[in-house]
Amino acid sequence: MALYVMKFGGSSVGTTERMQHVARRIVEKKEQGHKCVVVVSAMGDTTDDLIDQAKRLNDTPPVREMDMLLTTGEQMSVALLSIAIHQYGHEAVSYTGWQAGFRTDETHGRARILDIQAERVLQALDDNQIVIVAGFQGMTNAGEITTLGRGGSDTTAVALAAAIKADVCEIYTDVDGIYSTDPRIVRCARKLNEISYDEMLELAHLGAAVLHPRAVEYAKHNNVCLVVRSSFNHNEGTYVKEEAVMEQGVVVSGIAYDKNVARISIIGVPDEPGVLATVFGALANEQIDVDIIVQSGVQRGEADFSFTTALSDRERALQVIEKLHSSLPYREVTFNDVALVKVSIVGAGMVSHPGVAAKMFEVISKIGVSIKMVSTSEIKVSCVIEADRLQEVISELHTSFGLDALEEVVVGGPKDRR
Ligand code: ADP
Ligand code: ASP
Ligand code: MG
Numbered sequence: 001m002a003l004y005v006m007k008f009g010g011s012s013v014g015t016t017e018r019m020q021h022v023a024r025r026i027v028e029k030k031e032q033g034h035k036c037v038v039v040v041s042a043m044g045d046t047t048d049d050l051i052d053q054a055k056r057l058n059d060t061p062p063v064r065e066m067d068m069l070l071t072t073g074e075q076m077s078v079a080l081l082s083i084a085i086h087q088y089g090h091e092a093v094s095y096t097g098w099q100a101g102f103r104t105d106e107t108h109g110r111a112r113i114l115d116i117q118a119e120r121v122l123q124a125l126d127d128n129q130i131v132i133v134a135g136f137q138g139m140t141n142a143g144e145i146t147t148l149g150r151g152g153s154d155t156t157a158v159a160l161a162a163a164i165k166a167d168v169c170e171i172y173t174d175v176d177g178i179y180s181t182d183p184r185i186v187r188c189a190r191k192l193n194e195i196s197y198d199e200m201l202e203l204a205h206l207g208a209a210v211l212h213p214r215a216v217e218y219a220k221h222n223n224v225c226l227v228v229r230s231s232f233n234h235n236e237g238t239y240v241k242e243e244a245v246m247e248q249g250v251v252v253s254g255i256a257y258d259k260n261v262a263r264i265s266i267i268g269v270p271d272e273p274g275v276l277a278t279v280f281g282a283l284a285n286e287q288i289d290v291d292i293i294v295q296s297g298v299q300r301g302e303a304d305f306s307f308t309t310a311l312s313d314r315e316r317a318l319q320v321i322e323k324l325h326s327s328l329p330y331r332e333v334t335f336n337d338v339a340l341v342k343v344s345i346v347g348a349g350m351v352s353h354p355g356v357a358a359k360m361f362e363v364i365s366k367i368g369v370s371i372k373m374v375s376t377s378e379i380k381v382s383c384v385i386e387a388d389r390l391q392e393v394i395s396e397l398h399t400s401f402g403l404d405a406l407e408e409v410v411v412g413g414p415k416d417r418r
Contacts, residue, residue, distance in 0.1 A: 252401040264334070
């Protein structure tokens with residue numbers, strides 16, 4: 001008998017039939033004699049729909065009220081799933097994040113978990129219940145409802161698995177594991193049997209939606225046995241672990257992309273010490289993350305620089321820079337008018353293989369795509385390009401770095417989100 005945390009994403013519970021299917025999957029595990037704690041996301045597009053509804057009422061809805069609104073999506077799912085399980089003759093109990101003991105800090109919209117007081121969950125397990133916990137939510141010490149950021153139900157699952165010392169944390173989704181790249185973009189993506197926490201962390205940070213980066217961080221720090229698998233079939237999934245066995249000679253193990261990218265340029269700032277500190281200090285004060293920063297030529301005592309930030313933070317970033325204008329003279333601020341995407345290659349093997357970045361640039365330039373910005377680290381190279389050539393660029397890179405599988409992937413279920 002083992003203790004499982006099973007997490008089901010939005011597309012796995014998008015309809016009543018899928019909800020029933022998931023309920024049967026859980027009951028199957030319970031009938032094998034295991035203890036089950038289940039984490040569920042909001043059904044299908046619910047979170048996106050709730051955001052749209054709020055935006056129709058207010059361009060910048062208050063973050064507190066957004067958390068109040070979005071947590072209802074998960075609350076609906078847990079209750080429905082519990083109701084479905086009862087229909088199959090099993091005892092189940094649903095909890096909101098706060099009932100399950102998730103305490104977070106006060107950052108509405110992307111709160112961090114401070115601790116989990118899991119007594120209630122453990123008691124219900126002792127009472128032979130299937131415990132169903134709402135993903136992506138918690139409560140502050142002051143009793144305010146918070147959410148953990150988009151895709152945060154993965155983090156709920158892994159953090160709960162660590163808190164209750166589960167034997168395994170299974171992330172059930174609409175693909176049957178972690179692939180060398182998004183199998184919806186490249187049909188000959190290769191399924192990985194195993195991947196290291198570090199490589200997965202990098203891929204997740206760089207946009208691979210299959211796991212939320214904080215979930216991978218949690219798993220690494222708490223050594224949680226984490227597996228990603230399909231809710232539509234029983235195929236072996238992908239294990240995320242400390243020492244993953246990768247294929248011999250593999251330099252690049254995965255390719256990720258992130259469409260949530262905006263480039264902002266500040267033109268004609270005085271070439272003086274302290275300018276970068278002023279701009280990026282002001283952005284940091286507003287909790288705006290900056291990714292790539294490039295300073296270009298200095299002429300007549302003036303410099304230009306560009307940086308990337310999340311597209312969803314662009315308006316706020318522009319407002320921050322506008323406010324600085326009285327103390328920081330600059331000539332102009334511009335932002336990209338065509339959609340951009342950041343494409344990244346990742347691989348622990350890169351450290352010992354020079355020339356990987358050069359090869360990436362060559363592959364991209366050969367198909368006539370221009371690279372707008374670049375950033376590198378020991379295990380990744382990222383290039384910002386125009387979004388309309390994304391599929392072609394990823395496919396070329398996938399082939400050139402020897403990642404193509406022999407057979408095309410059959411993706412487990414229709415994608416009704418995004
Ligand atoms: P869920 O609703 O289950 O949380 P997500 O949409 O968040 O599902 O994550 C699953 C999706 O992640 C897949 O449908 C796939 O398109 C995408 N994805 C991106 N990169 C990868 C990758 N490297 N391997 C597998 N899936 C990936
Ligand atoms: N429902 C939330 C979202 O769509 C959380 C999650 O699915 O993990 O982002
Ligand atoms: Mg997800």
